[in-house]
Amino acid sequence: MYHPRELYPSLGTGYRLGHPQPGADSTFPPALTEGYRYPDLDTSKLDCFLSGIEAAPHTLAAAAPLPLLPSALGPETAPPPPEALHSLPGVSLSLENQELWKEFSAVGTEMIITKAGRRMFPACRVSVTGLDPEARYLFLLDVVPVDGARYRWQGQHWEPSGKAEPRLPDRVYIHPDSPATGAHWMRQPVSFHRVKLTNSTLDPHGHLILHSMHKYQPRIHLVRATQLCSQHWGGVASFRFPETTFISVTAYQNPRITQLKIAANPFAKGFRENGRNCKRERDARVKRKLRGPEPVATEACGSGDTPGGPCDSTLGGDIRDSDPEQAPTPREATSASAPPCGGPSAEAYLLHPAAFHGAPSHLPARTPSFAEAPDPGRPAPYSAAFLDLQPGPGGSAYQAAPSVPSFAPHFIQGGPFPLPYPGPGGYLDMGSKPMY
DNA sequence: TCTACTTACACTTTTGAACAGG
């Protein structure tokens, strides 16, 4: 594992999380170098944590070639084997909402990206086991290109259509509970439902920046410190789930995906067949408008609600079929909240902690929840609203291999990055390599 | 003309403040 101090001896040891130096990085527009703040994160805690990361006394092994993902989205015939790159023996990750992801994946998952940022649906929600209950970990999520192609919807399926756009600055989403103890992470599934995707290369909010009409793969990284503020970091694990591959779009191309989203996403309930915003109702509204004001018929089309409580998309990101009886109240979901935030890739996070700055300052601050004692009288956050999915046979539980050399070797293969260091506190793009 | 993107819209869900009661 390389550490910035090793890669850039001139930097010294004074890594701190902090605001970027104005004009520190000339590579990207000012908006990208503006300071992000992670209101949900105790940055001083992170700073302490990250400053302890130190180069491991071994060199990198050759990168194992990654298995190719399916060349085109569509019905999966033989999904590639799950993959995990890590040095956290015994740690395994399972995709909680795997069934939902597979449903989308079978059609060809599309994710809307907007200038303001759009949440992912389904969201990545994972369960982790095998952590040291006492040790502290960070959970990170980033999204990387699957291949070097741009895609085009051909009426029935996606087809490669030319070369991909140049790679955008990598950003990583840090789960707001980070850093938290292993016990905390294992207590309930970890949801990344507040991750937002944008196509705005000047995005000032820290959302993950993607190109439209490109295929991407979310990755989840787990970083451990033996002790908070220790001088040694305890290893990392990097996971990806092939079924979470998606194509980014500015408008849905495949009507089947639209149907699936409407059916599964509680925020889109209004577009269901019996919703007030269904096509029939919209047409009726247009007619009423043309005719002039008319008494509004309440509940004309029904709310589309299935019996039971409100769907909690914030809690679970995707909770279709969840048991409304067990759904926690929105208030209870707050411990799972995660504001949009970002920065360079997860690897960059390890290598250049100084390059991480936080998320939008307009978002409300909250107390990190890892210190909160669980309330036995209330349903655990997440769990009640989550689909009760068991890992498939040999499927979604990703067991850590004991002796994988280092964090994301496919990324840092080749030694130190030929990257300009923007100075302490500056925003740094890692220019990471795609996964192919 | 075609394709991709942006924006406004109506709707639903989430969130947090204010309040009441114990």
Add this chain to the structure above:
DNA sequence: ACCTGTTCAAAAGTGTAAGTAG
């Protein structure tokens, strides 16, 4: 004073459709 639960309004998150740009 503190805790818990309820109510309500504002904010945020949806897909759609019309308009715009290249």
